[in-house]
Amino acid sequence: MDKVKKVRNREIRISDLALELGLTKGTISRALNGYEDISKKTRLRVIEAANKYGYVPSTPARRLALGLSETIGIVLPKISSQPVNTFVSEFINSISSNLNKYGYDLLVHTNESDAFEVEPYQRLVKSRKVDGFIIFRTLKKDKRVDYLLSENFPFVTYGRTARIMEHDWFDIDGEKAFEEATSHLIKMGHKRISFIGGGKEFFSAQFRIQGFRKMIGKSNLEKKHCVEMPGDLSGKGGEIAAHKLLEQKFPPTAILCSNDATALGVIKIAKELGFRIPEDLSVLGYDGIALGGYMDPPLSTLSFSIEECGREVVDLLINRLKEPKKPFKSKIAFANLQLRGSDGENS
Amino acid sequence: MDKVKKVRNREIRISDLALELGLTKGTISRALNGYEDISKKTRLRVIEAANKYGYVPSTPARRLALGLSETIGIVLPKISSQPVNTFVSEFINSISSNLNKYGYDLLVHTNESDAFEVEPYQRLVKSRKVDGFIIFRTLKKDKRVDYLLSENFPFVTYGRTARIMEHDWFDIDGEKAFEEATSHLIKMGHKRISFIGGGKEFFSAQFRIQGFRKMIGKSNLEKKHCVEMPGDLSGKGGEIAAHKLLEQKFPPTAILCSNDATALGVIKIAKELGFRIPEDLSVLGYDGIALGGYMDPPLSTLSFSIEECGREVVDLLINRLKEPKKPFKSKIAFANLQLRGSDGENS
DNA sequence: TTGTAGGCGTTATCAG
C-alpha cells in the first residue's frame, strides 16, 4: 500500500472556532447554516469570526454527516476525438458553471470502453460519489437509463429515450429542425435532396430523419432521387456517404447532414469530385460549431445554444434532487437555420 | 434552508459485512485494503462477501477518515467558445481517464470571471474538496501559481511560468516548433515570412515568437519584410492581423500563426482578398486540431498529442502527491510539423 | 437561545 500520506490540515476547524468564541460546535454550525433559533448577536459574531479566520467547513466531514455528496457526475466517452467534441467542451463548461450556482460540484469520469456501459455509473453510485447524473447521447434503449431507474437514482438526460415518461429530460427538436431545413431546400428549387444519418443507435438521429422524410413525403419530389444514407456523425462518415451519393448517375443537388462534422466530410469529397458549392451542391449541417464559419464556403447549419442545453439540464436535475417525488419534467428547445454560404438555389 | 433531503442509503455498509461474517469492521477494512497481517482465508472470505453483496466503501466516510479527497481539481475559463476549445475537451478527457487509473477523481470547476483569478482555487482548497490542481494556460506571472505556492498546495502546470523551479510542469516546446516551421518556410524559398502572435499574456506565446525570431535572425531574409503581428489565439484575431499583413505593398508569402484558430481566420481573409493558398500564400498553424484536415486546403500545422499532455500532467501530479518532498520535475514534448496543403514553395 | 451527545462510515492504533 503506497498510499498517499495524509497531511493533516492546518486549516481551521469548527472546534477551533468554537473554542475561540467560547461557544460549542453545534452553535457554530447552526449559526452558519442559517438556523433561526440563534440570537442575531451570536450569529454575527460567528460569521465575523468565520470570515476573519477563513473558516470553511470541511467538505468530506459535511458530506458524511449529511449523507450527500453535493456532486453531480457526468461520464464522457473515452474516444471522442471527433470534431463533434467542441460540443463536449462547451457542454461541460455550461453544466459546471450552472451547478456551481447551486453549490454543486461536477465530477467528470471517463468511460474506458463502450460509451454506454453502466459500469462506471454503478461504481459512482455505490461509492456514493455523486447524488445524480447527467447523461447525454442517449440511445432509445439505454442501459444507463435502465440501471439508474432500477436503482431509483436521480438523473436527467440530454436527449430522449424509450422511457421518456420515467425521467426528466431535455432535448432539441431535431425533427422540426430537419423539417425546416428540408423545406428550405425545397423552396430553393432542389429536386434531388439526400440525407445522411447519424448512426441509428442514437435516438436523436431518428427524429432528424423523420423530419426529413416528413417534408419529402409532403412534397412532390421524385422519391427515388431523395436518398437516405447511413452515417456516423463523423467527418469520415460524411466522406464515405458523399462518395456514394455523388457518384450516382443523378447525384443530389442538396445534401442534408445529421451534423456539422458529417457536412465537412461531404464538402471535402464534393470538392474533390469537382462539385462547386453551393452552385452545384448545397450542403447543410447541424450543430452550429464555431469552426463552420471558417470553412470555404462557410457552412450553413442548424444551430442551438449549448449553454442553454447545460443550463436546462442542470435545472431539471437540481429540481429533481430537491423534490424527488414531483412528476417528471421535460423541455424541448429549437434549432435555428443559420444560412452562411454552403447552400443556395438550384439552378 | 431548503436543502436537499437526505435519503439514507440502503447501500451495504462495512458494519453489515462485519455482522454477516462475524468479524469486526476493522478486520474487514484491513482485509479489503490489502494489509498483510490478515490470514489468507479471512481475506478471501471478506473479498468474496464484498463481491457477493456489492460492497463498496462509502467515499465520504473514507475521505474523512483518510483526510484526503482523492480528487484533483481543474478550473475552466468560463468563456472559451473559441475554436481552441476542442483542446479543452480532449485535455479533460485525457486527464480524467488517467486520473481514474490512479483512483483519483476529476472535479471540474468553472471560473465565472477572469480565467486567472485565484478565488475558485481558494474555495476549493479551503473546503478540502481537492488534493491538488492541474493548471493550464499559464501566465509568466501567474497569480494561481503564487497562491498555491504560498499555501504549499500541490499542483502541476501545463505550460511554464516565471517560477519554473518551484513546481512541476509539462510543456510543449513552442520555440523549437516555430524554429522548425520557420526554417521549413525559408527552405521553401519564402522571403517574406510573417508571424501572428498569441496574446503576450500567455507565457507560451513568448516561446513561439522566440523560435520565429531566432530563425529569421539566422537567415539572410530582409527583416523589414518579416513582420510580427499581435493576435489573440482566435479566428477573429487572425482575420484582423491578416488584413493588415496582406494589404501591405509587399505582403508576406507565408504567415506563421500561433495557433490553428488564428490560421483559419487568416485563410478566410486571404481568400477574400484574392490570394490563392498555397500558391500565393502559405499558412501554417499550431495545435493540430482535427477540423484543420477538412479545410480547403487542409491546414498545415504543428501538432502534438493532447492525450499525452494529459497523461504527463497527471503523472507529475500523482508523483508529487505520493512524494511531496521530491525535487520538482518537468517535461517537455515536441510538436510535429504536419504538412497538409496550406503551405508550399514560393514561386 | 445554547449546550450535550450521538451519529455519519471509514481507517488506524494498540492490545491481546
Add this chain to the structure above:
DNA sequence: CTGATAACGCCTACAA
C-alpha cells in the same frame, strides 16, 4: 492474526 476503541469534522436531535 483479530478485536476493541478512538479518531476524522461536521450536523442535528434533544435537553437545559
